[in-house]
Amino acid sequence: MVEYKLLNKDRYSRARLGKLQTRRGVIDTPIFMPVGTNATVKGIWQHQLEEMGAQIILGNAFHLYLKPGLEVMREFGGLHAFMNWEKPILTDSGGFQVFSIKDKKVTDEGVLFRSPIDGSKIMMTPELSMEIQMTLGSDIAMAFDECVAPGMSREYAEESVTRTTEWAKRCISYHDRSQALFGIVQGAFYKDLRKKSAAEITSMDFDGFAIGGLSVGEPFQVTKEILEYTVDLLPEDKPRYLMGIGSPDLIVTAVENGIDMFDCVLPTRIGRHGTALTWNGKINLKAAKFKYSKDPIDEECRCRVCQTYSRGYIQHLFSRDEMLGKILVSYHNIHFLLKFTERIREALATDSFKEFKEECYNRGLIKEALISES
């Protein structure tokens, strides 16, 4: 259901430029995917996502199962029609969301928990997750996995890798392949468990592979080390997706290690609190020092916000708790990450990713200047 085409490889790293053919058109990789958990990227109209150049967005099986529910989704004929978005959608399986619920019971069958909406008991299983995602009609579905919380024992992580593999088998066996299906490699921060998980998951008939369980609170060096180690265990001819990353430093690290896809709620979450991503680092627009500033959020940004509004005006909106403040910074941040990733693709197309990374380092966007040898 998806086909990955390699277009160019970086000489100094594992970074790669490619294209991913989906049933709703081609996506340029590496790609940043804005997150629309509840069938909306917070504060942004769907046509604004298009105007910014978003090629694919995320929906969430767990949240959309709770609300509006599958009956509504069937009535509308899927998530695309429901939210009026015609480009590709990738749906998260709900694994990560279920595991962030505190009061739950994990068995080999699935996860039993109470709905955060109405308190009713729900048993989330690999089969149910597949059923939800097939009903949502996303273009890429994710296998239902167990994402281990940081701080769990090695014993638990080991058990969890086994369970994730069993669940992956059940996903493949239940799924009708009307949409692409990606497997997820787990294994916490243990290399041997990552190796085991990767071997088991990649032996199955998935259309692409994701690395889960990273960027869950661990230090940058740990993320980087496990990422480097795990990517090598994934096949070259399938797309690779690193889940839950969206800061410029992690994006560069991901791309450098051969990741093709990534997603994060970061641009809208920090945007709602007034923090903007810029080509010279983060700034917080709530700061009083911006009160008189006629400058745009980012001089180099060509987005609608930066072409129109000043830091001073946005500071004022936040000081009055006006909705438009959150909207403008969220919009700019999504635009920033889409353009940041576009710059990466341009660099990969012109064999200048190393120079791009050096530029990022000089601007303070990333912490490490050296390209790790591949």
Place this chain on the structure above:
Amino acid sequence: MVEYKLLNKDRYSRARLGKLQTRRGVIDTPIFMPVGTNATVKGIWQHQLEEMGAQIILGNAFHLYLKPGLEVMREFGGLHAFMNWEKPILTDSGGFQVFSIKDKKVTDEGVLFRSPIDGSKIMMTPELSMEIQMTLGSDIAMAFDECVAPGMSREYAEESVTRTTEWAKRCISYHDRSQALFGIVQGAFYKDLRKKSAAEITSMDFDGFAIGGLSVGEPFQVTKEILEYTVDLLPEDKPRYLMGIGSPDLIVTAVENGIDMFDCVLPTRIGRHGTALTWNGKINLKAAKFKYSKDPIDEECRCRVCQTYSRGYIQHLFSRDEMLGKILVSYHNIHFLLKFTERIREALATDSFKEFKEECYNRGLIKEALISES
């Protein structure tokens, strides 16, 4: 600073079609003016107001004086540049807002109150209101008046009319006429006081006249009666502005009585709570009955929301408390009132206002079918 040109008069009522020349272009009247109290129409981008056909918006002297304050306004060169809105702006004097503060002291000098933002003591005077509005650089400024709360004694209302007249004189004497200046007729619900106020205010050199102190909680029949009575006391060659109305029934009543301009926070305030204005009356999109509805908010509406999103999707957004729900209904509501007023102008241009009113009655948008005789 403004010039009113009468284009057509209705045969059955005092309704009139006109044009108002301002220093930032011509406004078609009757006109609905969206309210941007804090230099933002809540949840809406400025270019979206333009795309909907807004010709003039409101700013608020009181709120903008408190935040961001005059120093910021001077630095930016006025409200237009600050918020990036190039079309006309009318600023409210702050009279209404000051009077809705509970803990205050009204003297002939002005109104002493504590800032709701930092608790500091502020003395709002006619001179300060003029200074603020000149600094904001709006195209139409309003005189600083005393808006009497409903339920005040006749004695107080009488005293207040005298004060409003004295303050009007001080506004005229202080104002530099770099912008148009409108006087405001008060007098609560007493016809003789309205007569006194109208005689005194219209004897002064104002560019237009507003009727204040209506739509403050009184029954529709009272609004209508005082409005009918008061409009007759205003000159024909100047624009007439009824403050604070925005529901279709009050708009029709206002227009029918020869009002040219009106404003209201209604479209965004009710929009944030899920209530949409439609050509068949109000609906609340939070209602569970819309969960499966693929219909737009309003079949007849050509706005961006109704061309794209369904009632079911919007119901979902409200059920998840998603910002986009508030944004979409606010947008639709503003668009609705702009189009509603445009339809009124078309009716007046084609001598069919009576038919338009009948249509509104048949649709349940207004309560009274008969055109009152003029």
